[in-house]
Amino acid sequence: MLDVGCLMLATMTPELQKQHEDMVAYEMIQDLKEIYEGQALQERYETSKALFQCKMSEGSPVGAQVIKMMGYIQTLEKLGFALNDELSIDVFLQSTVEGNMKKGRSKSVLMVHEAKGKGKKVEKSKGIGKTKPKGKEALKPNEGVSKDGKCFHCGKPGHWKRNCPIYLEDVKKAKAFRASVSGTGHEKESS
Structure with missing residues (x-):
């Protein structure tokens, strides 16, 4: 236990050595967890946020996107938050697809076909709304077949x-x- 404590002190910065010189190895580990665990949680939060918000910009190479996202995934693994392979693939695909989906929406085309025949006017009854033909009249075309x-x-x-x-x-x-x-x-x- 004394050897482990000495080894731990030797790898610390001078400030940390002064704080932990009177502690045994187990106490040093517990104290270091308290000090750095909050920072690890913050770093994990920031890294996961960056990963899930990562979007591929138009015209950028796919390889650069993969390397960037793999860096985030490896950092999360080091912080104790490993993503399984399926989720990693889904996150990557999401980063590339969303831009394409937005592009598709902006280029949608609505086609309207103008009717060649004249439509039959529907009369309103007492302001309630349009009346609909009933029975055999409903099956007949409005003004014949074009x-x-x-x-x-x-x-x-x-x-x-x-x-x-x-x-x-x-x-x-x-x-x-x-x-x-x-x-x-x-x-x-x-x-």
């Missing part, structure tokens, strides 16, 4: 899929088929 519009089912212009005679016939046949299949299924279950 000249460029084609049916999505048959591909012919002049009507929409919901009004397509071929589509409506196919729907009727499918319903009749389902009814006949389900009807025969019930007969088989009861027999």
Whole structure:
């Protein structure tokens, strides 16, 4: 214990030697922890703050960013706050991605298509709001189909899929088929 105490005193600055010359090794360790632990916490806070706020500037090399962030991560390890590999990778990716996300938002484009047909005016009723058409009126196009519009089912212009005679016939046949299949299924279950 005396040898360890002498070795510790030999590595200290003259000011610290004067403070600890009458202490044994264990007491020196405890006193040094009290003195420097607060500084270590402050340094850990500052280093982690710098690491998590680190952002890669546009046009800067990636290698410089990696070296800078690895320095912060190694300092944190020395201070007893080691980050696992997955978190280190996530922190690095966050530092590079945020700038790209901001760039993407500023260059967003909104496209608006002007309608070729004239819309039907909706009347207001007693100041409550707009009235909505009900029943079959809700399914009809406002002012007919535009000249460029084609049916999505048959591909012919002049009507929409919901009004397509071929589509409506196919729907009727499918319903009749389902009814006949389900009807025969019930007969088989009861027999």
